[in-house]
Amino acid sequence: MTSIDNLLHEDRRFPPGPEFAAAAIAQPRLYEEAASDRLAFWADQSRRLLHWNEPFTEVLDWSAAPVAKWFGDGKLNVAYNCLDRHVLAGHGDRVAYHWEGEPGDARTVTYAELTSEVKKAANALAALGVGQGDRVAIYLPNIPEAVVAMLAVARLGAIHSVVFGGFSAESLRARIDDAQARLVITADGGWRKGKVFPLKPTVDAAVAGESPVEHVLVVRRGENEVEWTDKDLWWHDVVDAASNEHEAEAFEAENPLFILYTSGTTGKPKGILHTSGGYLTQVAFTHENVFDLHPETDVFWCTADVGWITGHSYAVYGPLANGATSVMYEGTPDTPHPGRWWELIEKYKVSIFYTAPTAIRSFMKLGGAIPAKFDLTSLRVLGSVGEPINPEAWVWYRDIIGGGKTPIVDTWWQTETGAIMVSALPGITTLKPGSAQVPVPGISIAIVDDDGTPVGKDEGGLLVITEPWPAMLRGIWGDMDRYAETYWSKFADQGYYFAGDGARYDRDGDIWLMGRVDDVMNVSGHRLSTAEIESALVGHAAVAEAAVVGAHDETTGQAVVAFVILRSEYAELEDASTELRAHVATAIGAIARPRELYVVAELPKTRSGKIMRRLLQDIAEGRDIGDTTTLADTSVMSIISDKYAASP
Numbered sequence: 267m268t269s270i271d272n273l274l275h276e277d278r279r280f281p282p283g284p285e286f287a288a289a290a291i292a293q294p295r296l297y298e299e300a301a302s303d304r305l306a307f308w309a310d311q312s313r314r315l316l317h318w319n320e321p322f323t324e325v326l327d328w329s330a331a332p333v334a335k336w337f338g339d340g341k342l343n344v345a346y347n348c349l350d351r352h353v354l355a356g357h358g359d360r361v362a363y364h365w366e367g368e369p370g371d372a373r374t375v376t377y378a379e380l381t382s383e384v385k386k387a388a389n390a391l392a393a394l395g396v397g398q399g400d401r402v403a404i405y406l407p408n409i410p411e412a413v414v415a416m417l418a419v420a421r422l423g424a425i426h427s428v429v430f431g432g433f434s435a436e437s438l439r440a441r442i443d444d445a446q447a448r449l450v451i452t453a454d455g456g457w458r459k460g461k462v463f464p465l466k467p468t469v470d471a472a473v474a475g476e477s478p479v480e481h482v483l484v485v486r487r488g489e490n491e492v493e494w495t496d497k498d499l500w501w502h503d504v505v506d507a508a509s510n511e512h513e514a515e516a517f518e519a520e521n522p523l524f525i526l527y528t529s530g531t532t533g534k535p536k537g538i539l540h541t542s543g544g545y546l547t548q549v550a551f552t553h554e555n556v557f558d559l560h561p562e563t564d565v566f567w568c569t570a571d572v573g574w575i576t577g578h579s580y581a582v583y584g585p586l587a588n589g590a591t592s593v594m595y596e597g598t599p600d601t602p603h604p605g606r607w608w609e610l611i612e613k614y615k616v617s618i619f620y621t622a623p624t625a626i627r628s629f630m631k632l633g634g635a636i637p638a639k640f641d642l643t644s645l646r647v648l649g650s651v652g653e654p655i656n657p658e659a660w661v662w663y664r665d666i667i668g669g670g671k672t673p674i675v676d677t678w679w680q681t682e683t684g685a686i687m688v689s690a691l692p693g694i695t696t697l698k699p700g701s702a703q704v705p706v707p708g709i710s711i712a713i714v715d716d717d718g719t720p721v722g723k724d725e726g727g728l729l730v731i732t733e734p735w736p737a738m739l740r741g742i743w744g745d746m747d748r749y750a751e752t753y754w755s756k757f758a759d760q761g762y763y764f765a766g767d768g769a770r771y772d773r774d775g776d777i778w779l780m781g782r783v784d785d786v787m788n789v790s791g792h793r794l795s796t797a798e799i800e801s802a803l804v805g806h807a808a809v810a811e812a813a814v815v816g817a818h819d820e821t822t823g824q825a826v827v828a829f830v831i832l833r834s835e836y837a838e839l840e841d842a843s844t845e846l847r848a849h850v851a852t853a854i855g856a857i858a859r860p861r862e863l864y865v866v867a868e869l870p871k872t873r874s875g876k877i878m879r880r881l882l883q884d885i886a887e888g889r890d891i892g893d894t895t896t897l898a899d900t901s902v903m904s905i906i907s908d909k910y911a912a913s914p
């Protein structure tokens with residue numbers, strides 16, 4: 267990450283162009299309206315953006331804090347809002363997705379077609395016994411069926427739990443069991459880096475033996491050989507045969523919509539629970555205003571996989587609620603050539619593009635000559651999400667991808683917040699490279715010190731959310747105590763939500779995010795927990811103790827670096843580093859595989875026995891380790907740093 271000094275010297279400013287501002291969806295009065303009556307503002311937005319079968323009369327009920335009810339006495343159907351109503355309004359022929367598979371196969375799916383597919387899938391799922399409140403796990407590549415599956419589950423008032431296709435069988439099983447999912451929707455395989463990667467065997471392993479899963483619905487995508495069990499059904503057999511007539515039932519605004527697991531500070535991932543009316547209101551509002559969406563003419567592309575919150579909110583629910591046209595791509599950015607993304611932007615005339623800084627930095631490394639081969643002039647708004655974007659990458663993004671003219675919105679939010687919370691609004695905000703800048707209208711953010719006292723301009727502290735917001739999480743699945751403890755206990759007196767991020771105000775009062783303050787790492791914009799990886803490592807027979815840190819990485823933001831002590835019986839284990847790194851990939855998923863793993867004799871601990879991760883991080887980042895007088899045994903550090911220096 268960029269150092270504070272650098273940030274404070276960043277004085278480039280990009281005011282909105284007058285033409286852009288004149289035609290912009292978001293106008294400055296949004297801020298005034300939200301400031302004068304926040305709840306009335308959200309109520310207006312919700313009525314304007316969504317179809318309510320039964321209108322709500324109450325906006326927010328915070329009496330059971332920290333569990334909010336938004337629009338609690340209203341009823342709606344999320345899938346109807348994303349599909350049927352657009353068709354009924356005469357937009358059935360509008361493209362919902364320009365989908366492209368990695369090998370180059372493509373599909374265009376209109377709103378009418380998507381609506382029909384979802385109705386069929388909803389009928390098929392209902393026939394398999396899925397009803398309101400049931401959990402359905404979705405483990406699919408980035409293909410249209412993933413969207414169809416999510417919306418079919420939503421249409422029935424059931425709850426989806428999408429698990430990113432890169433997670434291992436163990437991770438998948440833990441998520442299936444925690445949510446007690448009765449159905450899994452998967453594929454034979456999907457395309458990645460020029461090859462079919464099989465998904466079905468992972469599901470087989472995850473549901474073998476005792477499992478709550480009754481059926482596995484398998485989409486044909488990879489055309490790879492799969493083993494068949496008596497739980498398995500082909501998607502094309504049951505969905506294609508189902509009727510495409512299905513009446514969407516209205517559910518309460520607080521009916522759960524999905525669970526999405528994310529890493530926290532302990533070993534066990536948290537099932538973040540989101541509900542319907544408030545979530546859809548804020549994703550639709552932010553998608554429209556932060557990206558300046560003109561649904562008749564724009565082509566929007568959020569590059570996130572549907573397995574992450576960014577995919578849920580800005581590849582599926584936000585764009586569909588707004589009747590937008592999106593691009594969806596199955597594969598990796600560099601397959602079969604490093605200009606694949608730019609080729610897709612040219613091909614589909616993408617006008618709004620939303621991606622992560624880690625991707626931008628890796629393109630930057632490859633150089634501007636690659637994007638220069640493609641016509642990117644359709645682009646008019648660029649977005650960034652997932653981690654702080656350093657000013658150099660921001661300016662490169664604007665100059666090389668955005669032709670030196672597009673506004674860039676740097677959007678701060680989390681799986682827990684459900685939707686964008688801090689971001690510039692194009693056409694209004696004068697942009698500053700590297701700063702997420704200002705809270706979205708209707709969102710109340712503060713930066714406070716450790717006691718909860720707000721800090722001033724030019725000062726740093728912890729980012730908190732001071733008022734409940736529509737898309738906020740409603741809890742951690744099956745563990746409401748952990749919900750209260752994790753997010754609401756630190757500033758219980760003030761009633762603030764603690765985000766886990768450090769932040770500072772600059773002298774104008776704009777917000778700069780400074781990275782996590784807890785043991786959560788951010789690798790390529792993906793959240794990983796040090797504790798989860800440590801627990802995977804000690805799960806290996808050879809490992810006695812493990813410590814994991816996130817070390818700075820030029821491209822991925824942070825990288826996983828592990829230090830382990832081997833059990834004496836395994837002291838001579840050959841290739842321990844390779845073996846243990848592979849073990850982490852098997853236990854959690856390839857994204858968690860340590861970049862480096864060092865076998866050490868001891869780990870630095872305080873006298874009370876806590877591993878001093880900060881010191882290990884200093885070593886991993888090559889810093890002088892300084893004062894170690896609080897260490898139980900100061901010789902440890904020199905042993906580790908010698909070892910580190912000697913490693914490849």
Ligand code: WTA
Nearest residue numbers: 651652653654676677678679680681779793
């Ligand atoms: C980080 C992704 C700086 C932050 C939507 C947060 C960011 C975590 C930004 C959530 C940004 C996300 N600037 N940091 N624009 N966006 N983060 O749950 O640390 O995968 O707490 O949600 O990513 O990650 P998550």
